[in-house]
Amino acid sequence: MKLAVIGTHGVGKTTLSLALAAEANKRGRNACHIGEVVRGSPFEINENNSADGAYWIVSTQIRMELEAKARGYQDIICDRSSIDPMIYMSVVGGEYDVGLFSSWYNLALSWLHTYDMIVLMKSDNHISIKPDGVRSTDKKFRDLINDEFIKFIETLDSEIFSNKILNYQEFLNDSYPDCERRDEDDYIDIMNKFYSLEKK
Secondary structure (H helix, E strand, O other), rough: OEEEEEEEOOOHHHHHHHHHHHHHHHHOOOOEEOOOOHHHHHOOOOHHHOOHHHHHHHHHHHHHHHHHHHHHOOEEEEEOOOHHHHHHHHHHHHOOOOOHHHHHHHHHHHHHHHHOOOEEEEOOOOOOEEEEEEEOOHHHHHHHHHHHHHHHHOOOOOHHHHOOOEEEHHHHHOOOOOOOOHHHHHHHHHHHHHHOOOOO
């Protein structure tokens, strides 16, 4: 099975995806974690992202997921998905071949069907972005990306993706409306839902 955590930067995707992979392994599953491939990009990223950079990220993301599948992992937990770089490009813009970009976008969109669950994490204006030398620390840019992810999710075919999309913040509010919760409870509940989608 395969799960991707998506959304803008600086919202806790890496922490969550690592924790979900750890939870899967605790359950005796043979699980792997695929980190943010953008960190190895030879192209500029963030506000200076380019179409070529986006194509590199999409192709590398898909290649790493296929390699993990070939190695026989039961569960593949991804920090981001194939569509993330295209969402960033829709905000950054710039000059590029429209036809070529459309082909890559359609590939990234089609690849979303290979994920059993997609967890969307939204930005929280109260949380600052810690400088790490890679991610943009511009809150306005982060929020623009966040809004674009939300709009994108709303365009997806509800009949196909209704059971695949999990809005992280809404899921927590529904699960723990009036009581204290531990992070470990979040991870357990998300993975319970994830495994409930497994084809019998």
